[in-house]
Structure formats: C-alpha cells, structure tokens
Amino acid sequence: GAVVSQHPSRVICKSGTSVKIECRSLDFQATTMFWYRQFPKKSLMLMATSNEGSKATYEQGVEKDKFLINHASLTLSTLTVTSAHPEDSSFYICSARDRVRGNTEAFFGQGTRLTVV
Amino acid sequence: DQQVKQNSPSLSVQEGRISILNCDYTNSMFDYFLWYKKYPAEGPTFLISISSIKDKNEDGRFTVFLNKSAKHLSLHIVPSQPGDSAVYFCAASAKAGNNRKLIWGLGTSLAVNP
Numbered sequence: 001g002a003v004v005s006q007h008p009s010r011v012i013c014k015s016g017t018s019v020k021i022e023c024r025s026l027d028f029q030a031t032t033m034f035w036y037r038q039f040p041k042k043s044l045m046l047m048a049t050s051n052e053g054s055k056a057t058y059e060q061g062v063e064k065d066k067f068l069i070n071h072a073s074l075t076l077s078t079l080t081v082t083s084a085h086p087e088d089s090s091f092y093i094c095s096a097r098d099r100v101r102g103n104t105e106a107f108f109g110q111g112t113r114l115t116v117v
Numbered sequence: 118d119q120q121v122k123q124n125s126p127s128l129s130v131q132e133g134r135i136s137i138l139n140c141d142y143t144n145s146m147f148d149y150f151l152w153y154k155k156y157p158a159e160g161p162t163f164l165i166s167i168s169s170i171k172d173k174n175e176d177g178r179f180t181v182f183l184n185k186s187a188k189h190l191s192l193h194i195v196p197s198q199p200g201d202s203a204v205y206f207c208a209a210s211a212k213a214g215n216n217r218k219l220i221w222g223l224g225t226s227l228a229v230n231p
Contacts, residue, residue: 006160034219043206043223044161093160097217106219108153108160 003027004096006109013084013116021079021112023094030096033077034106035069038091050077074099084116120144121209123222130229136194138225140207143188147209151219152181152192155204164205165192197229 003026013019023033032051036044048064050056050071058064066088068080077096081088091113095106122141130136140150148169153161167174167181167190174181180193194201207222 004160043221046218049218091158095160107163111158111160113158 004030004094004107004109006094006112008112009110010113011115013114015085015116016083018080018082019084019114021081021092021094021114023077023079023096023109025075025096025098025107028096028098028100029074030077031074031099032097033071034095034097035067035077035079036093036095038093038111044093047079081114084114086116089114089116119223120147121207121220121222123205123207123225125225126223127226127228130197130227132199132229132231133196136192136197136201136227136229138192138194138205138207138227140190140192140222141188142190142209144209144211144220145188146211147220148212149210149217150181150183150190151208151210152179153206153208154201155206155224161206194227197227199229199231202227202229 005024007022035047037047038044046059047062048056048058048069050069052071052074056069071077091111093111095108097106120143151166152164154164155161165176165179165181167183172183183190204224204226206224208219210217210219
C-alpha cells in the first residue's frame with residue numbers, strides 16, 4: 001500500500017509554544033490530505049481537509065487560527081498547533097489520498113502524540 | 118448524531134475461528150465503505166472496502182458484506198489469528214463536491230486468543 005510518513009511521532013512541549021507536525025506522502029502524489037485528532041477511547045475526529053495549493057476546510061468547532069494547516073506541495077502537509085495548551089494534548093493523525101488511485105481509500109501516517117506540559 | 122455505528126465496543130474470539138465485526142449506518146447517501154485496523158499509538162491501516170453497487174468483497178482472509186436495505190455491513194475474518202488483535206474501524210463516505218470525507222464509527226476492539 002501507499003506510504004504516508006508523519007513526523008514527529010512524539011512531542012512534548014511547554015504551554016504557550018507552537019508545534020509543527022509534518023505529513024508526507026512518500027510514493028504518491030496526494031491531492032487531498034486530512035488531519036484527525038483522536039481522544040482516548042474515542043473515534044477519529046476529522047479536524048480539517050486540505051487540498052494542495054488552497055486553503056484548508058475546517059470542521060465545525062475547530063479553530064483555524066489555532067490549528068494552522070499548510071498543504072504547499074503534492075507530497076507535504078503540515079499542521080501547526082499554535083500557542084499550545086494542555087487541553088491540546090492528543091493523538092494527531094494525518095491521512096492522504098492518492099490522486100492516481102482515486103478519491104476513496106485514504107492512507108494514514110503513524111500519528112503524533114502531543115503532550116503539552 | 119453518529120452516522121456510522123459500531124455497537125460492539127469489543128469482541129473476543131478463539132484463534133482459528135471466525136471473527137465478525139458489524140457496522141450500521143444511517144445516511145443513505147453513503148456509497149463507499151471501508152474497514153481499517155488500528156494498533157495503539159499508530160495510524161489506521163486500510164484493510165478492505167466495498168462500493169455500494171456490490172454486496173460482497175473478498176481479500177484473502179477478509180470479506181466484507183454489505184446489506185444496503187438494512188444499512189448494515191460486516192467484516193468477516195477467517196481464520197482469525199492472534200495478530201489480528203486490534204481495533205477495527207468502519208468508515209463510510211459520500212461524495213461531497215470534489216472531496217470525500219470519511220465518517221468513522223467508534224471502533225470495535227478485537228482480541229484473538231491463542
């Protein structure tokens with residue numbers, strides 16, 4: 001299957017700082033990337049959808065100024081958690097759709113465990 | 118409002134037997150369904166999918182059945198192996214403009230006992 005690499009896998013940061021998470025499609029071009037958040041024992045919550053070269057579409061209740069998404073190329077999307085607070089601690093996962101394979105299956109990164117202290 | 122429901126939070130099966138994971142949905146606009154497997158602290162891994170024009174799709178030990186009239190799908194794993202122990206998510210999608218969002222169930226934790 002297609003490979004999506006997410007980095008870092010774990011990050012601990014101080015409250016008030018910003019953290020950037022990268023999501024790369026390694027062997028395909030991803031026209032669309034998705035960012036999810038997963039709370040303990042909960043399902044995946046879609047935060048935003050980003051298309052290469054355009055602004056991300058955020059889900060209701062997700063602050064766009066807090067979670068900055070950039071999808072500058074067909075292989076890279078970044079999520080920046082700005083002015084992080086302890087309540088932002090969570091597991092963040094990205095996924096990407098392969099332009100060639102169509103717009104159905106999405107391939108996921110390994111996830112990033114963010115802990116804000 | 119949960120559009121995709123996995124009513125069993127957990128399932129325990131003996132190695133070699135069949136595992137059946139169920140999923141119900143409410144939105145009749147869904148036309149594509151997927152199953153993902155997830156280990157702790159990892160991203161989900163795509164397993165198998167089915168289009169709404171089919172009622173069955175098989176890939177090795179994994180078979181997905183779709184009953185559109187009942188808005189129900191199930192994932193069968195046979196024979197089950199200890200390495201299949203993970204959380205299984207059902208997801209559904211409907212075309213929305215140029216993008217397809219995946220709507221996720223809450224997952225079923227499968228334990229396959231040796």
